[in-house]
Amino acid sequence: xxxxxxxxxxxxxxxxxxRFCLGVDSFLRNxxxxxxxxxxxxxxxxxxPDSTALLLALHCLAPRLGVSLRAAHLDxxxxxxxxxxxxxxxxxxxxxxxxxxxxRVDALALSRALGAGVEDAGRQARYAFFAELQDAAPGSxxxxxxxxxxxAEDQLMRQMRGVGxxxxxxxxxxxxxxxxxxxxxxxxxRAGLAFLRALGAESYADPANADPANLRNRVRxxxxxxxLRENPSYLDHAARLWRLxxxxxxxxxxxxxxxxxxxxxxxxxxxxxxEALPQALRLRRMKxxxxxxxxxxxxFANLLRLDQAFCARRSRAVLQFPGRKAARVGRAGIRFFxxxxxxx
Amino acid sequence: xxxxxxxxxxxxxxxxxxRFCLGVDSFLRNxxxxxxxxxxxxxxxxxxPDSTALLLALHCLAPRLGVSLRAAHLDxxxxxxxxxxxxxxxxxxxxxxxxxxxxRVDALALSRALGAGVEDAGRQARYAFFAELQDAAPGSxxxxxxxxxxxAEDQLMRQMRGVGxxxxxxxxxxxxxxxxxxxxxxxxxRAGLAFLRALGAESYADPANADPANLRNRVRxxxxxxxLRENPSYLDHAARLWRLxxxxxxxxxxxxxxxxxxxxxxxxxxxxxxEALPQALRLRRMKxxxxxxxxxxxxFANLLRLDQAFCARRSRAVLQFPGRKAARVGRAGIRFFxxxxxxx
Numbered sequence: 001x002x003x004x005x006x007x008x009x010x011x012x013x014x015x016x017x018x019r020f021c022l023g024v025d026s027f028l029r030n031x032x033x034x035x036x037x038x039x040x041x042x043x044x045x046x047x048x049p050d051s052t053a054l055l056l057a058l059h060c061l062a063p064r065l066g067v068s069l070r071a072a073h074l075d076x077x078x079x080x081x082x083x084x085x086x087x088x089x090x091x092x093x094x095x096x097x098x099x100x101x102x103x104r105v106d107a108l109a110l111s112r113a114l115g116a117g118v119e120d121a122g123r124q125a126r127y128a129f130f131a132e133l134q135d136a137a138p139g140s141x142x143x144x145x146x147x148x149x150x151x152a153e154d155q156l157m158r159q160m161r162g163v164g165x166x167x168x169x170x171x172x173x174x175x176x177x178x179x180x181x182x183x184x185x186x187x188x189x190r191a192g193l194a195f196l197r198a199l200g201a202e203s204y205a206d207p208a209n210a211d212p213a214n215l216r217n218r219v220r221x222x223x224x225x226x227x228l229r230e231n232p233s234y235l236d237h238a239a240r241l242w243r244l245x246x247x248x249x250x251x252x253x254x255x256x257x258x259x260x261x262x263x264x265x266x267x268x269x270x271x272x273x274x275e276a277l278p279q280a281l282r283l284r285r286m287k288x289x290x291x292x293x294x295x296x297x298x299x300f301a302n303l304l305r306l307d308q309a310f311c312a313r314r315s316r317a318v319l320q321f322p323g324r325k326a327a328r329v330g331r332a333g334i335r336f337f338x339x340x341x342x343x344x
Numbered sequence: 345x346x347x348x349x350x351x352x353x354x355x356x357x358x359x360x361x362x363r364f365c366l367g368v369d370s371f372l373r374n375x376x377x378x379x380x381x382x383x384x385x386x387x388x389x390x391x392x393p394d395s396t397a398l399l400l401a402l403h404c405l406a407p408r409l410g411v412s413l414r415a416a417h418l419d420x421x422x423x424x425x426x427x428x429x430x431x432x433x434x435x436x437x438x439x440x441x442x443x444x445x446x447x448r449v450d451a452l453a454l455s456r457a458l459g460a461g462v463e464d465a466g467r468q469a470r471y472a473f474f475a476e477l478q479d480a481a482p483g484s485x486x487x488x489x490x491x492x493x494x495x496a497e498d499q500l501m502r503q504m505r506g507v508g509x510x511x512x513x514x515x516x517x518x519x520x521x522x523x524x525x526x527x528x529x530x531x532x533x534r535a536g537l538a539f540l541r542a543l544g545a546e547s548y549a550d551p552a553n554a555d556p557a558n559l560r561n562r563v564r565x566x567x568x569x570x571x572l573r574e575n576p577s578y579l580d581h582a583a584r585l586w587r588l589x590x591x592x593x594x595x596x597x598x599x600x601x602x603x604x605x606x607x608x609x610x611x612x613x614x615x616x617x618x619e620a621l622p623q624a625l626r627l628r629r630m631k632x633x634x635x636x637x638x639x640x641x642x643x644f645a646n647l648l649r650l651d652q653a654f655c656a657r658r659s660r661a662v663l664q665f666p667g668r669k670a671a672r673v674g675r676a677g678i679r680f681f682x683x684x685x686x687x688x
Contacts, residue, residue: 162577162578164584215574233506240645241506244508244509247627250622251622252592252595279594304587
C-alpha cells in the first residue's frame, strides 16, 4: 500500500507517476480545452484498476485543476463478497479523504425485470445512480475510468455495427449533454497499471467480465488482441483516429443551430440552405434534424433516399425514420416530424 | 458450361444474371460517373471466380457501355499445372471472342531477387505486365476483379495499419492515375458466384491463397469471419462506409490544385491560405503538398507537429518527413522540399 505517500501530493510522487498525472492534466486542459475550476467531479468508482488509477490521478491533480472530488460505488449484488468489496472501496476513498456514496442493487433481478442482459441492466442502474447524485450536486461532472483499450474496443464494436464517420472513432472524452468526462480516454490501460504500481497501490476488484456471451468481452478477449498482434502500436492508431475525428467533426458537423421547431414540433431545413451544402454535409444536417426530434437513429441508406428525393425535387415525398419520425420534401425544403406528428 | 447461351447477350440472360450486370453498369455510370464509350478495357484475368464474373459481366455489357474488351493472364509459374491453367484461361476468353495476352514468370525466383514475399512479387510482376499492355493500347483502362469482400478485408487491414479518414474506407473503384477500374467493388463475392451459377459457368482456378504467413489471408480467414459472425450484414456496412468516404472526400480533400513548384522543386503553401482553413483541412492540404513531392507517406503525428509550429509562427522550424522530404515554416507560409533539396 501507499500509506507512506499519504496525503498524496503531485510534487511528492515518483517521477513516472507524476508524468501520468500531468498527461491527464494536459489532456483535460489542452486537448479538451476544459477549465474545471470550481467544479465537483463525481467519480464512478468500481474499485477496479481503471477507476482506481483515475481516482488517484484526480486526487493528485485536484488542487491544480481546482476541483473537489466525490466518488460513487454501485454494488451490483452479483458476487457473494460484493458488499465487502463496496466497503473496501468506500474505505479506500476515505483514506484519501474522498467521500464515497454507496448503493446496492440486485442487477440480476433488474435484468429479468428489464428483459436486458445483466451487464446492460447493471450499467443502466449505475448511470441512474450517478445521475441522481449529479442532480443533487448542481454543476457537478461525472468522471469515469474508460481508457484507450476501452476506446479501441469501442471503435471495433462501432466498426462491426456499421457506424459512419466521425462516430466510428469512438466514444467522446467530454459529453456536455451527459456532463460526462473520460480523463483517461487516450491513456493505455498499461499506463494506468504502471501508475498504480509506481504508487504501490492495489486495486480491489476487477469488474472486467470475460463472459463470451457479451460482445464487448468477445472484442476484448478475441478481436482486439488479433489487431494488437498484427500491429503492436495499434493503440496509438486508435488514439490518432480519435484525434482525427475530433478535427473532422469541426468541418463535417458544423455547430450551426437547427431552426426552431414549429407549433407541431416539426423542423424545416430550408431548400436554399440545403442546396448550398455539399452532399456530405447535407446528409449530416438532415441526420442532426432527425436526431433533434427524439430517439431513433436514421439509417444512412434512408438519408441517401431522402437526399435523392430532395435533389430530384420530388415534392410531397414522405420518408419514415426509426423512432416513428418522418420527413417530407416540399418546395420550401425538407420538413422533419417527430413521432406520429404527421399522422396526428 | 454455358455454351447454349453463347454469344452472351444481356437481353438473353437469365433475369438474375441480367440484374447482376445491370448493377455493374449502374455502378460505373451513376455512382462513378464514368462514360467509357470508345475505351478499351484490359481485364486482369486470373481465371478465378472474381475475374471470371467480371469478364462475363463486362462481355455482356460491352455493347451497352460502348467498350471493347481484352484480357491478360499472368502465369506465375507457382503450380505444376499453371501453364495448363493459363491455356484454359486463354481458351475461355477465346470462346467469348476476347483476345487474351498470356505471359509466364517465375514468381518464386522473382521474390528471391526482390527480397519480397511471393504474393508481393507476383503482384508486382502482374501489374508491370498489365501496364506494358496498357501502354501499348493508349487510352485503355485496366479492370480488375476486386469485390466487396476484398474491400471489407482492405478496410480491416487499413484499420490495423492505422490509416486515417477517408483512406480507412478502402481502395478506390476508379483510380485515374493508374487508369485502374474495379467494377465489382461494391458487389459481394457471393453475388458474383451466384452470377456464375446462373450462367452455368465454372471458374478455372482459384488463386485465393490461404497461407497464414500473409496478412491478407489472415484477415480473410480469421478476422473478417469474426466481424461477419457478429454482424451478418457487415458487408453492407463496408459498402456504406466506402460511399460515405467518397462523399467526405469532396469536403475534406478539395480538388484545388497545388501551387506550381519553384525552380528547386519546392512547393509553398501560403500562410493566408492555410490560416483560412480549419485544422482538418489544413493538415490534409499539407499532406497533399508532401505527397506531390514523391513517395513517402507523412505520419499524422508529424503533420500535427508541423501544424503546431505553423500556428505558433515558429519561423525557420524545419521538419523531416519520410522519403527524405522536408517542410520549413516561414513568414510567407510553409515551404515543402523534395528529397534532399534542402541540404543540396
